[in-house]
Amino acid sequence: MIARRDLAVRVAARSDLSPTCFRLTLAAQEPLDASPGQFGMLSCGEGFDPLLRRAFSLAGVSRQGDTTEVELLIKEVGKGTTLLRHFALGSDLRLLAPLGNGFSLDAGPHxxxxxxxxxxxxxxxxxxxxxxxxxxxxxxxxxxxxxxxxxxxxxxxxxxxxxxxxxxxxxxxxxxxxxxxxxxxxxxxxxxxxxxxxxxxxxxxxxxxxxxxxxxxxxxxxxxxLEEPMACGVGVCLGCVVKLADGRYVPTCKEGPVFRTSELAPGWWT
Amino acid sequence: MSVRLNTTVGGLALANPIMAASGTYGYGLDLLEFCPPERLGAFVTKGLSPRPRAGNPVPRIVETAAGMINAIGLQNIGVEAFCRDALPLLRQRGPVVAVNVFGERMDEYVEVIERCEREDGIAAYELNVSCPNVTAGGIEFGHDPRPLERLTGMCRAATRRQLWVKLSPNAPDLVETARAAVSGGADALTLINTLRAIAIDAERRRPVLATGCGGLSGPAIKPIALRMVWEVHKALPAVPVVGIGGVESGRDIVEFLLAGASAVQVGTAIFRDPGAPLRILSELERFCAEHGVAEVRELVGVLEWH
Structure with a gap:
């Protein structure tokens, strides 16, 4: 498993992609080795409102010299994402990452x-x-x-x-x-x-x-x-569960967020 | 100055007064790189029942102002899997383990304890008599002094280990339930569990959570928790209290100690920051050093009432 870290990150760049969506580029000093499908839990400031971090799938990770750049694409849907859209460049945040599993990227016959x-x-x-x-x-x-x-x-x-x-x-x-x-x-x-x-x-x-x-x-x-509201992102709060074919509820943050359709319960979305 | 952090809860000596709360720290092995269990005073497991439980449908959690409401539904791996899979790994690390226990009937509490009694490496049991999420999951024990006393007595008879009862803030008379737990044989009282609460979706005109109501935790409940710790400590000054409710900082720990808690649990803060208990511990140490407090135990219950 790739080591999880609670990274100190700085808002390095932000650009609007649509009326509701923006790209946030975060810079960290520590390296981050992540694969597509994994996500991070990003703090939205220091206070208690919003209380919890927000889960975002990573859109890209690259290493530029001594700096790791993490890209997130975010839709403004509520308190946390509105704050993230308005933080000044250079603001300090925390990103717990990489979390969860990723997509299978191996090639096949097609x-x-x-x-x-x-x-x-x-x-x-x-x-x-x-x-x-x-x-x-x-x-x-x-x-x-x-x-x-x-x-x-x-x-x-x-x-x-x-x-x-x-x-x-x-x-x-x-x-x-x-x-x-x-x-x-x-x-x-x-x-x-x-x-x-x-x-x-x-x-x-x-x-x-x-x-x-x-x-x-x-x-x-x-x-x-999959996406479910998450409090912790590390499998301890059991808030973000999805039902599997074998009847178990498992946290999407830890056993996912990527699931094969064959392992999910029929009608997992209901 | 160096600060002595050690404390005791009933007959249990702890290296420091900070515990990870039940339901926020898994079975002690989930957050090793951020907060290894052996660095805590103790940790409390996710509530264990005799058999595994699937829990409630989603949505199970919702954020509110300075807090969150949860209705997990006591999902857990069951006592057998805990003893078989987690305990051997915990024993290698040597933390102080408190097992949170619940059942739908009184004999199920005893069943969990009896299974654990066959194992080394468990220091205490914390009875969950206050989880407000599952109708049959204990709510009546925590709200009514007589069944609570009986339940505590049955668990007391099953173990010589430390026995804590985690009280519900939703009980009609908190001090009466505290007395009942103590007469049943509890060594200490944990308070408080979450407050029954609801979040409403104005657009859909429905509760946000699948179960409707849930339990409120986080900084929003800290003043209520402090008041309840203080009331129980005043009424039963000889009974050790483990405080819990919205702790986010070392200063919050000091407030709970002043109100009468001998140790304090950190819960929802772990969701924000998996390293929160250790950060809070170092903040506590710094607070004591800066305020000339040589031993954290000096702080317990010394709140001055004007």
Whole structure:
């Protein structure tokens, strides 16, 4: 297991990606060895409100000289993420990372299908860039409510073309790419006979539920990065559980956040 | 100056007054790189029942102002798995282990204790008679003095180890339940457990948690916990108290000691910072050094009432 650390991090850069989403780059002195799908628990300041850290999938980790740069893509949805959007550059925060498991990135007989919905992009983008660097082939399906919420298109396009795959864009309102859900775009290609060795996905729960059914229907191996509200991120509070096929509730933070659809309980999302 | 941190809870000597609270530190082996259990005065296990329990559906937790509400539903691996898998590893490290015990019936509490009695490396039992999440999971014991006295007596008869009863702040009369636990044979009282609470989703017009209500913890409850520790200490000055409720700093520990606690548990703070108990311990040491306190035990119960 990669060693977990409670890193002292500094807000090094921030840029808006959409009306609701932003990229936060954190700088740490200590090294961080993380793989796509793993996450960190980020403090939102010193006080007691908000009390808890927030869980974010890592969107990328790189080492620049003596500094580790950690990238997070964040959607402003409440108190904690609003604070994170407004911290001054140079602010000191804590990041407990890397936590949880990651996606399986080994190549198979076919390409991989990477599927991201909305702010589910970070672990998928991290996976895409790592896979592209290894020349493992994949198609990247990126869905959002509308064109302005399609995040990091340049990086997604660059990684996908480097991997020799297709970048499929979908929007609910049809303002860019194919109209409809990203899962429908994947379903169409599967019915046309496109084969994948594995699906790696992150996104809203209804999307992951649809993917679970799609994967079962096509006998596909699929790995989903799940999200549940987390207090600790390290498996002690037991707040973020998901039900497995064997009936056990396990913490997504420790046994996940990535699960194969075959190990999850049927209807795990209900 | 050097500060003597050691304390005692009933007949149990502790190297320092800080414990990790039940339900926030797993079975003692989850946070080794941040807070190894042997550096604590003691740690309390996640509540153990005779058999494993799956717990409640999600959402189980929700953050509130300076606090959080949980309804985990007493999910645990069961006493057998604890004794088989965790205890041997704990014994190699040598922490002071307190096993938190609960059951749906009185004999289940005794069943957990009897299983643990076959094992070395356990110093104390903490009876959870106050978890507000599962209707049959103990709420009646903690709220009604007579069954509480009987339950404590049955557990007392099953062990010579230290026996603590963790009291519910939701009981109609806290001091009466404290007296009942002591007459049943408790060596010490842990207070307080979480406060029954609810978070409401205004959009959906529904409770946030799947179970509706849950237990409130965190800094929001500290003033209530301090008041309850002080009231029980005043009423029963000879009975050791383990204080708990919203501790985030060394200064908070001092406040609980002044109110009458002999030791103090750190709980929700661990969720914010897995190294919190050790940070708080060093803050306590610094506070004592800066205030001329040679022994933390000097602080216990010396609150001056104007």
């Amino acid at each position: 390409r991989l299908a990477l599927v991201a919905g909305g702010i589910g992009l970070p672990p998928v983008l991290f996976a895409a860039e790592v896979l592209a660097a290894r020349s493992t082939g994949f198609d990247l399906y990126l869905g959002a409510t509308s064109a302005v919420e399609l995040l990091e298109l340049t990086r997604c396009g660059r990684a996908t073309s480097r991997a020799g795959g297709e970048l499929v864009l979908t929007t609910d309102d049809g303002s860019r790419g194919e109209r409809g859900f990203v899962t429908a775009a994947l379903a169409r290609r599967l019915s046309e006979g496109r084969a994948y060795s594995r699906v790696l996905a992150c996104g809203p729960t209804p999307m992951l539920a649809a993917l679970t059914l799609l994967a079962r229907g096509h006998g596909l191996d699929a790995e989903l990065s």
